[in-house]
Amino acid sequence: MISFLKKLLTKGEDNKARERIFDVTKKNDGVNYIDDFIGLINLKNVHMTEVYKENEPCLYIRHDVDHSLEMGLKKAEVEAELGYKSTYFLLPTGSYGEEKNYYGTLEDGKIKYDSKLIDKCKRLLELGHHIGLHNDMVAMSLKLRKDPAELIKRELDYFDKHNIELVGTAAHGSPLARQLKFNNRELFDGCIRKGWEQGRTIEHNGWKVKLHSLNLSDFGFQYEAYSLPRDSRISESGGRWGGRILGNQIDRDKMFNDFNLEEFKKLISTLTPNSGVRAMQVMTHPCHWEVKENGNNQ
Ligand SMILES: [Zn+2]
Structure with missing residues (x-):
């Protein structure tokens, strides 16, 4: 790796691409x-x-890690080789109705974190990237019948314990959100969608979530991705x-x-x-x- 980096540093801009160990290409x-x-x-x-x-x-780069943190790490490596910085938004387990994803395993409504999650996050940070929350919390609150603020707090506490900061949040487009006509970003005050009523309540199987009821800053989030220019x-x-x-x-x-x-x-x-x-x-x-x-x- 070191010899590779040395070689990279001594090459001109144009040669960098050709010297890369691997490329990342879009599948289709x-x-x-x-x-x-x-x-x-x-x-x-x-x-x-x-x-x-x-x-x-300016250019900013956002990765919504719905399924593959492994592939996210590959992207993170090629970005870092050329000095790009980006943000990886991690999706807590359960959004796709699955019991298990790269983030952890869902057991009785609680996430048992994947043993490699923290190491992977540390690698992302080491490469100069940021980590954020891929927010499906309105949907998760409705599904798990738990307070959305508590659900967010639980994730923040876990990462905080490992000195990892979730700097911002980016809403996940889940099927339940489409079905019940809300956007997960509407959980937060100020994150409005044109034409959609502010502060409305979403109900599912008798469980209710009030939109626009939480403050980004109360959770230490510096932004909601869809609200950035x-x-x-x-x-x-x-x-x-x-x-x-x-x-x-x-x-x-x-x-x-x-x-x-x-x-x-x-x-x-x-x-x-x-x-x-x-x-x-x-x-x-x-x-x-x-x-x-x-x-x-x-
Ligand atoms: Zn997503």
Whole structure:
């Protein structure tokens, strides 16, 4: 690893990509995470905690880790090699009706944490990234019939015990949220959705959650991801690219059914400091990506 890093440091910018031990590419269209994507965005990369105060046009990177923290770590490595910083939002067990995920195992409504979770988080931090909560707490409160503030507190306490800070929160789009017409971010005061009534109560099987009833700062969260400026943004929910780049909506169906790598790269390359962008959000789900070995491991 050390010889690899040394080699990396002595190479010019252009050679960095070729010297990488492995690449991360998108499963269904082969987009190389660095070379075809974030490496083409010519904006200052900042942490999500810095977006509000940043005066220059900036890029921030958010990863919603729904299923694969293993793949998240791979992304984290390639990002760090090139000096990118991003935030990994971790999803407490139970959101997909599963008993077990990378985060832990659900037993009688309580999470038994995966024995490797903390080490993985420490690695993310070591690489210069941040960790946040992928928030499905309105849905989890309704499912588990537990107070949402208590559920959040429990997660914060666990990470706090290991000196890991969850700096912010990013809402998870769960099926229950779609079914009952709420967004998990609406748990917090100020996180409103246009046209949706503030402070309403969501009820499910006789259990109620009052929206907009908690304060982000009471939990030490510095932001809710959807509330940050993001006049340009791209994501690949469900494996399909979508979003808005410099005022132009991405045609999700066209890009999925008729993907053209050169056009994609051209679109991404329009994001420059003089393009008029204020803040560009890249949002990914590691499960849609895979590792490609480069065959020059040493
Ligand atoms: Zn999610």
